[in-house]
Amino acid sequence: MxxxxxxxxxxxxxxxxxxxxxxxxxxxxxxxxxxxxxxxxxxxxxxxxxxxxxxxxxxxxxxxxxxxxxxxxxxxxxxxxxxxxxxxxxxxxxxxxxxxxxxGTNLPTPPVVFTSPHINLQRETSFLERDDIVEAGSEVYKECNTNIVQVQNPSFAEVQLCSPSGCVDEYLADPVEVDSTCSADLRSQRTNEVPRLLHSGFAPGKESNTEVCDIMFGSPENEAVLLSDQAEKDLPLSSLEMSQAAINQRDGKKTEELSRFIFEKVKESDVNACLVSRAQNCGENAAKLQRAGCQYDEKNASSQSRHSNERKKRVQKGLVKEGGQNERGIRRHLQFEAAKAYKFTILGNSESPCSLTHDATNSRSPSILTNLKSLASSHFDNRASSSPQDVSCDTSQFPSSPYESFTSAQIGVNSTTSAPIHSGIGLHLNRISRSTSLSSDIFSSKKSTRYLRMPEQMLEHGSNNIATNSNTMKPPCHSMLVDQEAALCEVGMSASQEADEVEELNQLSPKRKRRKDAYMSEGCKRCNCRRSKCLKLYCECFAAGVYCVDSCACVNCYNKPEFEDTVLDIRQQIEARNPLAFTPKVVDNAIDSSPNFMEEQDLTTPSSARHKRGCNCKKSKCLKRYCECFQAKVGCSSACRCEGCKNTFGVTPEPVYDRAKRWEAHPAEKLDNVKGAIACIKAPAFSSASSSNSAKISQAQLPSSQLQPSGAHYDIPYDDTPEILKETSNPTKVVKASSPNQKRVSPPQSRSRLRERSPTGLRSGRKFVLQAMPSFPPLTPHRNSKEGTNEIENDDK
DNA sequence: GAGTTTGAAACT
DNA sequence: CAGTTTCAAACTC
Structure with a gap:
């Protein structure tokens, strides 16, 4: 500096x-x-x-x-x-x-990364009725419940956010996916042409460029024809039932080819031009789609169409301040990861777990599917509670930037269903990003759960299964370019949850109560930063990936849309230090484990979640909100280094740290513990996770085979291989496997010996864990390696 | 509301 | 990388 x-x-x-x-x-x-x-x-x-x-x-x-x-x-x-x-x-x-x-050259550039309602308002509108989407979504919900496995690519299994106000959806829903769905065959043809072009070489000539661009993004003319035909044939909803497999196959191929193609284009610095072209085509498509959508409205949704048109007029006149009262407390989620995901794709980074191939393979992760299921459930629960008049869907909100498309992608309906995906540039960058960060889409769908109006709620409902999942699923890519504010703030809570809130509120100190009350009334988190400029992780808003709002009491705040670039830079710097800095602090064991383990875990208990890094409490005994585990209403895990832990959400019989110290003092005990751990591992089933003590034990002793690679197991402590665990001759190793406190446990000589014996084994294993996790991909190659290093270092600790 | 405590984050 | 400082939330009075 x-x-x-x-x-x-x-x-x-x-x-x-x-x-x-x-x-x-x-x-x-x-x-x-x-x-x-x-x-x-x-x-x-x-x-x-x-x-x-x-x-x-x-x-x-x-x-x-x-x-x-x-x-x-x-x-x-x-x-x-x-x-x-x-x-x-x-x-x-x-x-x-x-x-x-x-x-406009003289105008301050509107924030693009953080999709802004203002931007949306500036767009001309055309509406698909939200009811249509909702109706379609209901079908999909059934599908999700009955045969979730069909969703092979979670990246496209996004959940349509359905806030009561509907404003978010209105501005983000994009019916082009209907097109894309119905024109799967056509697109497949295009996709198949990509390799041919790529292999035959890409000359920057007019025809080839045009062709590639059209193949890459789809011919607007064809799409328009399809759209029109589709509308005339009254197909929109039936299209929603299209085979998911076909879609996934098509998307998988296409995105992969696209990523390759884009990579080539970037090399030639011509991708910009291509994007321009497609942005223009996107505009054309928007108009065509708009026409098509109107036709459909006239035929099928007269009443909603009326509402839609009225709203359209209001929007066009700029009279609708989106969200109205509902936008109070609204904020935009930071959307860095999407950019990074896109960038990553552009770079064609093969190391990234975010790679398209990885996406395709990992998208079948059972945990992901499970999460998707829960998300879909919660989502559609919310949807069901939405009032009809609020579910109009602006179909013309085409993102003109990748970021906006990310937004739409994230909030968009599951592509299996009515998934609004954009044609043209938005669609494809969007898809790339979505494919690249498959989990982020799902995870970011936390906005669709009523528990996750704001990050604080995510923590405070940590004991709730859904909230836990959502906590867990808040990915490194969690804050993709999303305009989710309304949803976050508007999605209602169940009566029981509200009762819990009230009860909790009554138990708070007056100051805390005021704060909480303000929070609840605002529906949004507020920070009170004075010196950090809300650009450090000290700031809860920033750490949560949201902009500060006016109601924040922060001073000199830079965590605002107008400083989006600054925020991005800072965030990047922070992530350079710690790639997981913006990942959720609380992760769900379910995600970290195999489906079997999930079945055996009582996911309704706090013990199903744990703090990612663990707490380090010394005086609070994990009984106060100073403790992040306690605050998240999760039990302390083996990742914790707390002293005298009395966490009521999950307390080990003996705090790990104390146990570690005891082991250090009495090495003979190590072997006994090792044997005990192995015995536990070999046990056919894990004891009830509802046991407050089981969290640490089960997590610590969970065999890695059950932890990998399906889940987002980016945490450190449990990823050693069973082989390592079986090496009971070296108690230190077992200590490593079962406790994150090995740093304090392992004598230096043991560590060095361990390195000597397994110079690469642990490293590769660690990297495998990191790269296998679909949910939290490294953001850059550099970070990837760095993270691996960090993990190794942590391992050594 | 002011002051203190606490532990995470940031810094050295 | 361990120790220290900074920071803001949590808490107490």
């Missing part, structure tokens, strides 16, 4: 600024900025927290940061981009309007 860096950053942004105004959809290029960063073409800006203030200069810097996303001149001037810029003129009011809004 020094002045030099500040100046460099200013200059860098000033120079970048000059390149703006190219008429390129801003959002579409944003990921490339990340790409260039990662590829070393642009140094990572060093954010100077200490230098930041509310001065105009600082704001200017922040604004400049936000605006420094335009494509490079080189890209813009490439033959390919020139060609594409002449293609697919924006001839619809929709596109023109939106493009104009975004491309």
């Amino acid at each position: 020094n002045e030099k860096h500040v100046e460099e950053r200013k200059r860098e942004r000033a120079s970048t600024r000059k390149g703006r105004g190219s008429g390129v959809a801003y959002g579409a290029f944003f990921p490339l900025r990340w790409l260039f960063k990662k590829r070393g073409k642009q140094p990572l800006p060093i954010l100077l927290l200490d230098k930041m203030d509310r001065t105009p200069e600082a704001k200017r810097i922040a604004a400049a940061t936000s605006s420094s996303i335009s494509s490079s001149p080189a890209v813009q001037e490439s033959p390919f981009s020139n060609f594409l810029s002449n293609l697919s003129p924006l001839n619809t009011a929709t596109t023109a309007s939106y493009t104009q809004t975004l491309l």
Whole structure:
């Protein structure tokens, strides 16, 4: 942190600024900025927290940061981009309007990464009736309940968020998926053509580019025809019942090819141009789709159509302040991971568990499916409670940027169902991102659960199964570009939950009660940061991946949409230090374990969840909210290093730390413990997880075979192999396997000896765990390796 | 509401 | 990387 860096950053942004105004959809290029960063073409800006203030200069810097996303001149001037810029003129009011809004050179660039309602409002609207989606969703819900296994690709099994206000859905739902669903065959054909083009070489010629682009993103003309035909044939809902297998096959192939293709395109710096073209096509599709959607409305949903049209008019007139009262307390989730996922895909990182291939293979993870199931359940529960008039669905909210598409993707309906996926650029970047971060979609669907209105609730309902799942499932990619605020704040709680809330509220201290009350009334979490600028993990909002809201009492807050770039930078820096920094603190054992284990676990108990890193309490005895485990209403696990733990949600007979110390003092006991652990492992079934003490024991002694690789087992303590555990001759190893406190347990010589004996075994095993987890993919290759290193180090500890 | 305690996060 | 500092929430008075 020094002045030099500040100046460099200013200059860098000033120079970048000059390149703006190219008429390129801003959002579409944003990921490339990340790409260039990662590829070393642009140094990572060093954010100077200490230098930041509310001065105009600082704001200017922040604004400049936000605006420094335009494509490079080189890209813009490439033959390919020139060609594409002449293609697919924006001839619809929709596109023109939106493009104009975004491309105004003098306008502050709206936050794209954090999909903003404002952006949405600027778009012209066309509505599919929400009831249609809801109705379709009901069908899917049945499907999910009866045969969840059919959902082979969780990344597409997104849950339509259905807030009472409906505002989120309205602006994010995208009916193109209907198109994509119905045109699966056509798209498959296109997909099949991609390899041919790729193998035959890609020349930046006009025809080839056009062809590839159309194949890549789908011909807008064809899609439009399909849409129209579909609408005329009155097919929209029937399309929802299309074979999931066919869809997945198609998507799987396509995304894989797309990722490859995009990677090639990035190399040629022409992806921007291609995206431009597709952004334009997207606009065309929007108009066509809009027409198609209107036809359908007229035929099938006259009453809803009326409401839709009324709302459309209001929106067009700018009279609808989306959400109305319902947007109070609304905030936007930070959406970094989506960008990273996209970037990752662009980079074609084969190491990433986020890779498409990985996605395809891991998408069948039973735990994922289970989570999906619960999510679907909760989602549709919410959906069922939505009032009809609030379920209109704006079909024209095409994302014009990848980020917006991410948003839609995340909130969009399960593609198995009516999954709104965008044609054109949005659709495909979206799909890539979704494929790349398959779990994130599902996990981020936490917004669809009534327990997860806000992060704090996620913790406070940690004892609840669904909440636990959601906690667990809040992924590193948890905060994908989502405009989920309304949902987070609006989704209601059940009566019992509310009663619990009230009871809990009554037990709180007055101050805490006020805070809690404010929270409950606001429906959103509020921070009170004074010095961190809400850009550190100290800030609960920031740590939760949400923007601060006006009701926050924070001072000098930078965790706001207008500082999105700053937030992104900071977040990236934090994740560089700790890739799991933004992962949920509480994970569900169910996710960490095999289906068998899940069956044997009582998932309704707090013990089914545990704190990811474990607490480190010394004085609170894990009996106060200082303790993160206690706060999350989960039992302390073997990951904890607490002293004198009396966690009522799950207390080991003997705190691990104490036990570790005892072992250290009396090594002879180690062997006994080892034998006991092995005996426990060999036990046919785990004891009831509802036992408060079982959490630590079962987790610590769980054989790795049951922990991997299906789940998001990114935690450290339990991933040693059974072989290691079986080596009872070396008690230290068993201590390692069963306790995260090995750092304090293992004598240095033992550790070194362990390394000597198994120089690679543990490392590979650790990496396997990390790479096998679909839910929390490393964000960058660097981080990937770093994380692996960290895990190894932790292992050594 | 002010002050203290606590433990996580950040820093050195 | 262990120790220290910073930070904000939790808690007490």
